[in-house]
Amino acid sequence: MDDKNLTPKERLKIPPQEMPEQDPAERINNVDEVPYGYTEELARMEADRCLQCKNKPCIKGCPVEIDIPEFIKAIAEGNFRESVRIIKETNILPAICGRVCPQEEQCQRYCIVGKSHKSVEKAVQIGKLERFVADWEMKNGEAERPEIRKSTGKKVAVVGSGPAGLTVAAEVRREGHDVTVFEALHKPGGVLIYGIPEFRLPKAIVMEEVENLKKMGVEVRYNSVIGKIFSIDELFEKGYDAVFVGTGAGLPNFLNLPGENLNGVYSANEYLTRANLMQAYSFPETDTPTANSRNVAVFGGGNVAMDSARTALRLGAENVYLVYRRSRKEMPARVEEVEHADAEGVQFLLLQNPVNLIGDEDGWIKQVECIKMELGEPDDSGRRRPIPIEGSEFRIDIDTCIIAIGNSSNPLIPDTTPDIETNRWGNIVTDDETMKTSKKGVFAGGDIVLGAATVILAMGQGRKAAVAINEYLETGQW
Amino acid sequence: MNKIIEKEFITSDLFRMKVEAPEIARKRKAGQFIILIVDEKGERIPLTIADADSDAGWIALVAQIVGKTTKVLSLLEVGDSIRDLAGPLGKPTHIEKYGRVVVIGGGVGIAPAHPIAQAMKEGGNTVISILGGRTKELVIMEEEMKAASDTVIITTDDGSYGNKGFVTDALQKLIDDGVFINLVVAVGPPIMMKFVSKLTKKYEIETIVSLNTIMVDGTGMCGCCRVSVGGETKFVCVDGPEFDGHKVDFDEMMKRIQMYKPQEKEAMDRFLSE
Ligand SMILES: Cc1cc2nc3c(=O)[nH]c(=O)nc-3n(C[C@H](O)[C@H](O)[C@H](O)COP(=O)(O)OP(=O)(O)OC[C@H]3O[C@@H](n4cnc5c(N)ncnc54)[C@H](O)[C@@H]3O)c2cc1C
Ligand SMILES: Cc1cc2nc3c(=O)[nH]c(=O)nc-3n(C[C@H](O)[C@H](O)[C@H](O)COP(=O)(O)OP(=O)(O)OC[C@H]3O[C@@H](n4cnc5c(N)ncnc54)[C@H](O)[C@@H]3O)c2cc1C
Ligand code: SF4
Ligand code: SF4
Ligand code: FES
Numbered sequence: 001m002d003d004k005n006l007t008p009k010e011r012l013k014i015p016p017q018e019m020p021e022q023d024p025a026e027r028i029n030n031v032d033e034v035p036y037g038y039t040e041e042l043a044r045m046e047a048d049r050c051l052q053c054k055n056k057p058c059i060k061g062c063p064v065e066i067d068i069p070e071f072i073k074a075i076a077e078g079n080f081r082e083s084v085r086i087i088k089e090t091n092i093l094p095a096i097c098g099r100v101c102p103q104e105e106q107c108q109r110y111c112i113v114g115k116s117h118k119s120v121e122k123a124v125q126i127g128k129l130e131r132f133v134a135d136w137e138m139k140n141g142e143a144e145r146p147e148i149r150k151s152t153g154k155k156v157a158v159v160g161s162g163p164a165g166l167t168v169a170a171e172v173r174r175e176g177h178d179v180t181v182f183e184a185l186h187k188p189g190g191v192l193i194y195g196i197p198e199f200r201l202p203k204a205i206v207m208e209e210v211e212n213l214k215k216m217g218v219e220v221r222y223n224s225v226i227g228k229i230f231s232i233d234e235l236f237e238k239g240y241d242a243v244f245v246g247t248g249a250g251l252p253n254f255l256n257l258p259g260e261n262l263n264g265v266y267s268a269n270e271y272l273t274r275a276n277l278m279q280a281y282s283f284p285e286t287d288t289p290t291a292n293s294r295n296v297a298v299f300g301g302g303n304v305a306m307d308s309a310r311t312a313l314r315l316g317a318e319n320v321y322l323v324y325r326r327s328r329k330e331m332p333a334r335v336e337e338v339e340h341a342d343a344e345g346v347q348f349l350l351l352q353n354p355v356n357l358i359g360d361e362d363g364w365i366k367q368v369e370c371i372k373m374e375l376g377e378p379d380d381s382g383r384r385r386p387i388p389i390e391g392s393e394f395r396i397d398i399d400t401c402i403i404a405i406g407n408s409s410n411p412l413i414p415d416t417t418p419d420i421e422t423n424r425w426g427n428i429v430t431d432d433e434t435m436k437t438s439k440k441g442v443f444a445g446g447d448i449v450l451g452a453a454t455v456i457l458a459m460g461q462g463r464k465a466a467v468a469i470n471e472y473l474e475t476g477q478w
Numbered sequence: 479m480n481k482i483i484e485k486e487f488i489t490s491d492l493f494r495m496k497v498e499a500p501e502i503a504r505k506r507k508a509g510q511f512i513i514l515i516v517d518e519k520g521e522r523i524p525l526t527i528a529d530a531d532s533d534a535g536w537i538a539l540v541a542q543i544v545g546k547t548t549k550v551l552s553l554l555e556v557g558d559s560i561r562d563l564a565g566p567l568g569k570p571t572h573i574e575k576y577g578r579v580v581v582i583g584g585g586v587g588i589a590p591a592h593p594i595a596q597a598m599k600e601g602g603n604t605v606i607s608i609l610g611g612r613t614k615e616l617v618i619m620e621e622e623m624k625a626a627s628d629t630v631i632i633t634t635d636d637g638s639y640g641n642k643g644f645v646t647d648a649l650q651k652l653i654d655d656g657v658f659i660n661l662v663v664a665v666g667p668p669i670m671m672k673f674v675s676k677l678t679k680k681y682e683i684e685t686i687v688s689l690n691t692i693m694v695d696g697t698g699m700c701g702c703c704r705v706s707v708g709g710e711t712k713f714v715c716v717d718g719p720e721f722d723g724h725k726v727d728f729d730e731m732m733k734r735i736q737m738y739k740p741q742e743k744e745a746m747d748r749f750l751s752e
Contacts (some may be wrong), residue, residue: 186562223564250699270700287521289741363733
């Protein structure tokens, strides 16, 4: 096919290319990734759909401003290496973002092709293309590593190895500074490893990205809970010239319902950590157990709730109910995730809300009492407020319950470093552009600043912080 | 990787290990714990830091073999390494000059009670320690506790050593003898801590207990370790492990730590059959 000769009209006629994926009946019996990814042919076909708009509207939807039309053009021309190079100029983790970015609300939302078809779903599949070239690079030899400047002798401590921390580490290391990443857990990646399940983001990808960082000379120290083993001030005493705090929003919210501490009641963090980080999927091959569930209720309607519900199915549950207090349309989860959950057999109990958790005499959860809801006037968030319908309570028999209603910021660092200013939700307050905190030499970014947000927003803040850290180390000016 | 530099069995299912961990040794305070993973497939388990030497750079752990992980740990030899070790975790014991403090250690709980007794003594308190075990060989660290206390009282359930009876009997006797007690610190099986707290509540003696819930991360991220304290949910790993014994819902906690019994048994049986 001669790509150059397609007219915009012809390009608009090409339908969005679907990624082949595992059959739902099959995939609930394994933890392998659901979509297989594009083939070269599919990728080039999809790339042909891009109109190469002069004003590049899609870029403004991308928090790290990838030059989207350029990388797509390179794919259309079959120049995959060049394509990855363009992406990596601003995004060091394309294999991850291509998989987990909410593209329909970001880059793809602004795509002219989607607009012409009056459907975001028909936009150029930017994320899938990004994933394709990133995977291509991993399959085809060594990932290209950025050049590292001559050593400056300056040292930077990065606290937390989630997407924010990893981004900072790479971008600061490039300038020739020494970087040590301190991670509380025994593996890197933050939510990418302990939260987002294997079937959505294979852990090998995250590990490979961290290996690349190590090859760049970044040191990663696991099992290092900052605030406990060293305070931030002690890091400065140890000779670090700047500190980046990217500790995430890892504090699980509960509903404060009666019975919430019954056996069988989990926070989504615990449930997913057991399954992913600790590989309870393979128990008793591995040592960490999780519930042997038959009937599971998940409370919530976001990505975390979908991940929990789909994980429960894979761990062998027969019935998985997803209880959400608004309707499907209001669910904050990505459309693709909701569709995947639906196809796999998650049962959606919409416009319902748990009010009481009922236990047996041994302290195990046996039922959840829910109440039906109706939608009233829109609230502050613009979504219609759910109102309980009096007298509509009913009970469902369950043996496991997963609370997936969000996370708050981890208080460990703010608690032990009172001179870092936080707001009333416990998030660290920073300058929007430089990510500087109220404490000299300390920068912060990602979920600890934004509250629970997204991978790419965390990376975007990491980039800003890195620029500011490099500048600070050069000029010494705060 | 943290190297094991000493190991000894105290009884057939109780052992003590010294592990290289210079930074933790320097930083740890009484009441804090570590989380370790023995090997690649291992789970994360918490153990209290029973002792440490900041100059020599080691910490001591005392563990009872109750399941697979503690069994595997006990099989490691001097020179072997523990794959992951994170700490010091949890809040340190609040030390101040209370006056007379009774430190109660039950069974393996004597190990974590030891640094608390030491710190209370250093903090200018008179320390009476009560050590309890089911039988003589389960009363551990007697010499260390003697060094850290003004008085040591020993009880065994079967009367094979010290006074026959429970630690609560010894505590009751102190109270009956008119010994004025400003604070009780109890570390041991939940059932022991429950009854100690019940007794001291009656006499309105302030009581601190150190809880051993199931944990995963130990950093406040998962909520697995939660307990009800005075009607509020608290996370033992970050808010504790020490709490006001009069406010802890021990019954709920005792149920929660039974949560994985069948799986734990499966893991152990499988391991023993291999
Ligand atoms: C189940 C789940 C699914 C999600 N799905 C998506 C999705 O599909 N798409 C998307 O864009 N976003 C998703 N998110 C959100 C996204 O993962 C987060 O916004 C993102 O990971 C935040 O990155 P971060 O670097 O700020 O922090 P995190 O990823 O939370 O990493 C923080 C790291 O810091 C470590 N740490 C914490 N405290 C300390 C300390 N004191 N010392 C040392 N280390 C410390 C933690 O152990 C952790 O490794 C999901 C979140 C969850 C929980
Ligand atoms: C803060 C704290 C300090 C502790 N200090 C000590 C100590 O100094 N010495 C000591 O011998 N024990 C201590 N424990 C208990 C110790 O962690 C458990 O005995 C150990 O985890 C059992 O693991 P296992 O695989 O051998 O047994 P398993 O077969 O897994 O479990 C046996 C029992 O141990 C408990 N348990 C299981 N998994 C965990 C887990 N991940 N975290 C906590 N408890 C669990 C449960 O009650 C379970 O019924 C402490 C616990 C806590 C929370
Ligand atoms: S990083 Fe995310 S938002 Fe940016 S182009 Fe890629 S998929 Fe779109
Ligand atoms: S808006 Fe869409 S069509 Fe236009 S350049 Fe961006 S991706 Fe291509
Ligand atoms: S062990 Fe996870 S929050 Fe305490």
